Amino acid sequence: MMRFIPVREAILGSAILILLVLVASRFSGFVAPSNLANVFNDTAPLIILALGQMVVILTRCIDLSVAANLALTGMAAAMINVAMPGLPIPVIIAIAVLMGAFMGAINGVLVWKLSIPPIVVTLGTMTIFRGIIFLISDGKWVNSHEMSAAFTGFPRTVFLGLPVLSWIAIFTVIVFGIMMARTQFGRSIFAVGGNPHAAVYTGINVGKTQFWAFVVAGALAGLTGYLWVARYAVAYVDIAGGFELEVVAACVIGGISIAGGIGSVGGAVLGAIFLGVVKNALPVVNISPFWQLAISGSAILIAVAFNARSGRAKGRIILKSAEATQ
C-alpha cells in the first residue's frame, strides 16, 4: 500500500503544475514568485486545518466542526484583544490554541467515552459553536479599528521574505511530517485507522487515540482562528462558513481515505494547495467565483472515486467499527 502513496502524490503534484501552466498561458503574471507566495499565504489556513482533519480522518473519524471552532476562537481572540489591548500576542495565541483544543476535546470525549458516531457529534457541535459565537458577540462585528495594531499585524509580519502566516503553515507541515512518521502517536493513528482490531491487540487504546486526534484538530482550528481573524481584521458570526467542507475536500483530494488508515502529510498539503490554486486562479482566468463551490464538490467526487479504484484492498473490513471501540 505504501508504494502507491508517492504515485498518488506525484499525480496530484503534476495536476497542480498543469493547472499552473494553463493559467500562466492566459496570464503569465500568475506564476511570478511573488504571486505564488501570495497564493501560498492565502492557502496557509487551509493547509493547517487540512493537517488536523487528516489526523482525524486517518483514525476513521471526521470533524465537521473545525470551521465553527475556528470562528468561535477567532471571535474570542478578537474580543479579548478589544477588552485587553495590551495582552501580548503569544498569550492570545496560547489562549486560542487551548480554547480550540478544549472544543476538540469535547468532540473527542463524546466519540471516545459515549461512542457516538463522529459525524453526528461534530454536526451537533458545529451548530452549537456557531450559536455560542452569536451569544458571546451579541451578533455584532469586531472591526479592524477596534483591534490593536500588534494583533492584526502579527500574521502579516514579513520574515525572510514570507509572512508569518506562511511560516506557521510551513512549520506545522514539518512538525506533522515528523509526528506522523517518527512518533508513537503518529504511528498509532495509522494503526487505529488501518485495522482497529489489530491495534487493540497491539495495546493501542483506539478510543483514546481518536480523542487525541480530535484535540490536535481542535488546537489547529484554534490557532487558525486567531490567524484568520487577525489576517482579515474582522470577526463576526459567519466567518469561515462552510469552510469545513473545503477542509474535508482538501483531505479527500489529497488521497486520504475516508475509511481511515491511508493518507500522508504530503497528500493533505497538496490537496489544500490544489484547492488554493483553483480558488486564486478563477478570477484571473475570468471565471466567476461562484463556480468555486461546484468545482470543489466535483473535485471531492472525482478524487474519492479515483482513490477507491487505486486503493481497493483485498479482504479489508471497513464496516463494524463499533466492535473495535469496545
Next chain:
Amino acid sequence: MTDTATTRHIPDRLNSRAARIFKSWEALLLAVAIAIFVVNSFASPYFLNAWNLSDATFNFTEKAMIAFAMALLIISGEIDLSVASIIALASTAMGLAMQHGAGTPELVMIGLTVGLLCGAFNGVFVTILGLPSIVVTIGTMSLFRGISYIILGDGSYSGYPSSFSWFGQGYIYWVFTVEMLLFVIIAAIYAVLLHKTNFGRVVYAIGNNPTGALFSGIRVQRVKFILFLLTGLMSGVAAVCLTSRLGSTRPSIATGMELEVVTMVVLGGVNILGGSGTIPGVVIAAFVMGLVTFGLGLLNVPGIVMSIFIGLLLIGVIALPRLWAMAATRRKA
C-alpha cells in the same frame, strides 16, 4: 403503536437493556412533546391559538417529508447530507423554468424530476461505484448548491405564478394547510412501506447485516439505490413546498437543513448506525422539534440560538440513552 411490534422480531445489534429503552423511545418522546406543549402554553399567551399553531407546522412539515425518506436510508446504513442542496438545485431549476414561461404543473414536475435525478446521482456513486455515502453526499452537497450558485450568482428568482403558491400557502379547510395534508399522506405511505411491506423488512435486514442480507438473496445495492431515489424525490417535494411558500429562490435556500433533517431522524429513535427505527418515532420527533422552535420563537429567541438547542438535542438524544445504559451496567457490576 402497533407498528413498532413488527420491529421486535428483528435481532438488532443493541444489547437487550439498550434495546428496551429504545422500544419505549416513542412513548418517552410523546411525553416530551406533551410536556413542551404544556410548558409553551404557559410560557406564552400566543401559543394556544389555532392559527399560530397552524403557522408553526411550517417549521417541520417540509423537513419531515425528507426525514421519512432519510429514516429509511439511515436504517439501511447509509446517509444523505446533500438534501438541502438538492432543494437549492431543484428550486433553481424551477425558477429557471418559470422564467421561460413554465406553468404550475410543469414547475412541479421539474422540481420532482431534479430531486429524483440528484438522488440517482448520489445512488450511482454509492451503489455502483461502491463509495462511502458520507463522502459522496458531502461532495454532492457542494456540487448541487454550487450549480445553483453558478446559475444564480448573487441574484434570485421571484414572481412564481399565483396558482403555484397553493402548495406552500394554501389551506385545505380552516387552519389545515396543504403542507399538513402532504405531511400526513407521506407519513402514512412511509409507515406502510417500512412497517408493512416486504421492502421495509429488507431495509431493516440490510441495516443490520448487509452481508447477511446479500447472502439471503436481497439485492442490497438495488434497494439502496431506490432509497437514494426516494430521498431525492422527497427533497424535490420539499423544494416545491418551500419555493411555493417563500415565493422566491436564492442559491442559499434551505442552508443547513440537512442537519435538522438528520437531527429529526435521530431524535425519532432511528439508530444512526442503521438497523432500527420507526416512522411513528420520526413523526413525533417532527412535532417535538416544531414545538420547540415555535415556542422559542414566541419567546423572541433568535434563530441561531435555537440552532444551539437543535445541536444539543442531536447529541443529547444519542448520549443520554448511552449514559443511562452505562450507569445501569455499572450499578449491576
